[in-house]
Amino acid sequence: MDIRNLKDRIASRVMCTLCMAVVGLAFLMAFGLFLKARPVLSLRGIFNVLFSVTWHPTQGHFGLASFIMGTLWVTGIAMLFAVPLSICTAVYISEYAHRRTRTLIRPVIDVLAGVSPVIYGVWGVIAIVPIVRDRLMPFLSSRFPFFPFASDNYTGYSALSAGIVLAVMISPVIISVTESVIREVPLGVREASLALGATKWQTVKHAVLKKAWPGIIAAVMLGLARAFGETIAVLMVAGCALGFVTKSIFDPAYPLPALIANTYGEMMSVPLYDAAIMLAAFILLAVTAAFNMVGWRILLRIEKEGFSDG
């Protein structure tokens, strides 16, 4: 075999190994974190860790439930704002907007996607927290003194603030995926609907969106995964109060990623503390990976099969 083919063969081996390393990385991460987390699992058991609200590391209590709740609150609020806004924007961009508007909006979304999370946190602190603290909280809390508005937290650092900031952060993901899914809906579908005399809005609502909805679900799942894992921006505005169970949008929240981030300094000093934190990281890995896998599977299926006619 001559040298050209030899080089080709060697290169092939090297590249293939790198590909396998990439796949291996995912497994390595999951495995590594799980290994580190095992001590606390074997001591406390998975149910205790997941559902207990007692978080007292020095006394050996590692209940993650309050943090999981915090994550759910913040993520829930974020999705509430982001999903309708993003879907509408995506529909607008792909169906209604002029070419020129489209070329203006797309870069904006790209930039929003690229902004550092810390900057979002800064914005949250400067702009959102005061609004929540000075306007929203007094107003809503006094008018509707019940769940989910009643709260004793007057600082403005709350689940709502974090939810709003997070909503802006995940919108680009949802918008771009939804937009590309809508664009994949074949022109024939729209033409058929319009030819029957439907209005543009009816076409969009009944024909286009109906076809595109699995893709939209996928987009939402990807956004959800992103929301689950966002750390620093949320940390800066959510309040992060230990020992507090969030019961209102104005209460402080302490989501799981923020927990991991905040305790990195103290982790090594208390036994099993690091295992608990690694477990929290593992849970995040598992949940986000699961949502991502489902979301991508849906999107891949759409890409392969297109949209069935009918």
Add this chain to the structure above:
Amino acid sequence: MSLSAFVTVAVLFWLLVTVFAKGLPALNLDMLTKTPRGGYYIGKEGGILNAILGSLSLGVGATALALLVSLPVVLYLHVYLKKLSKRAFIVRFFLDVLWGIPSIVYGAFGFTLMAFFGVRASLLAGTITVAFLIMPIMTRSMDEAFKMIPFELQEACFALGSTRLETAVRVVLRQARAGIVTAVLIAFGRGIGDAASVLFTAGFTDSLPYSLFKPVATLPLAIFFQLGTPFPEVQQRGYASAVVLTVIILAISIAARVFSKKYLKHIER
């Protein structure tokens, strides 16, 4: 409907305006060229050069490492593997999964590796962790760029008697060069702006980066820590850092767009 689009755009402007409004006044030549004096959390003098240089060196290092993996993987997927091959599907699938994993998890993983190898918080540890973080983004962006190259071009090379390596390196890579640049820029922007991955792994310091094995300051963490102090002067430094980081990221976004447009024109000939 158009209202929601308008809101999206408006929010971006709101964000930029607030950050710049708070930060620009604090920005001066001193800020950019000096390191903090008088201790990190309470020092009232000096600037943020430590963080600027730290972020840049970590970003460049991580991007270079990621490129070493991304480029061969993408070339393999496009030239060595057939389009519908099972292996290609698996690799792409896992790349997408890796892309979706939160940066804090990368940070935690980096931390476990550090403990395993006995390495302390340092430029090296931070660079490797961020390289892990941005590699999937870089690879998938490049992958999308390569997808636009018609298969006939490869066929033409093979018809001349090229090996796969020659086709990949001499022709396909050349054809995709603008797309590669875009992917690198996007990944760099992501790496330089992330705080959660460097929180555990890069540490923090007042000094300029001078050793791979010592902790290094990064802009995102600088912002985070500085804004967390009760001292207005330090907070001002925080806002200034925020402006610098935003400017860097905006510049990268614009550059990436320019290259991506160039690439599209080039492909469509």
Add this chain to the structure above:
Amino acid sequence: MENKPHISVRNLNVWYGEHKALNDITIDIPDKKFTAIIGPSGCGKTTLLKSFNRLMELQDGVRTTGEVLVDGEDIYGPKVEVTHLRRKMGLLFQRPQVLPTSIYENVAYGLRIHSGTDRKLIYTTVQRYLKEAALWDEVKDRLYEPAAKLSLGQQQRLCLARGLAVEPNIILGDEPTSALDPISAERIERKLLQLKDKYTIVLVTHILRQARRLADHVIFLYMGNLVESGPAKDFFENPRDRKTRAYINGEFIEEPAA
């Protein structure tokens, strides 16, 4: 008149996944003659052509059985070095595929990878084949400009020069003029006719008139099957198969009732 065939195909079957593209093809391509492969679109003409230089195997799910003998040797044999085989044949695509480099580097590409880098030798070779492809005068002042700037007709001539530069013995063409304007198409045809003396040429075309103009030998494929083949004169004047007659006359080919 019948000299040794340059390419001999024996019982060639090609599958694309589940779809059988070529069915038990046995045919000879005569040496140093112009052979045209004709037939309606999608009938396996390109598949057959690309089986000669083993370009088919680059695609997904392709399976091949049978033999293709070039200069007496089965190219699908286990010991065959595919890069050397492909060098023996030049292929012109329907849409000219120029490499993303300069005009000079396009032609030089094959030389660089196969024979090393003697600069003067490469320069003289590039010049010679650009002249051979009737492109030299048009590009000699801008050799180092990107090849993409050339017109389509010029690009196809560049691809011809590039293919000739590796000194093949066979030229394969997959409808190489169908994307070109009539003037460029004519130039390519004329050039191919001139090259017939030195190379064996196999051209896939769906333009019957082109086949009439150029071919010494014709092969007619329909739905992956070999219908008829033979010297061009006999083929066009006295077609033996009913389907051939229908095709030549521009009629729909009807399948006999089962």
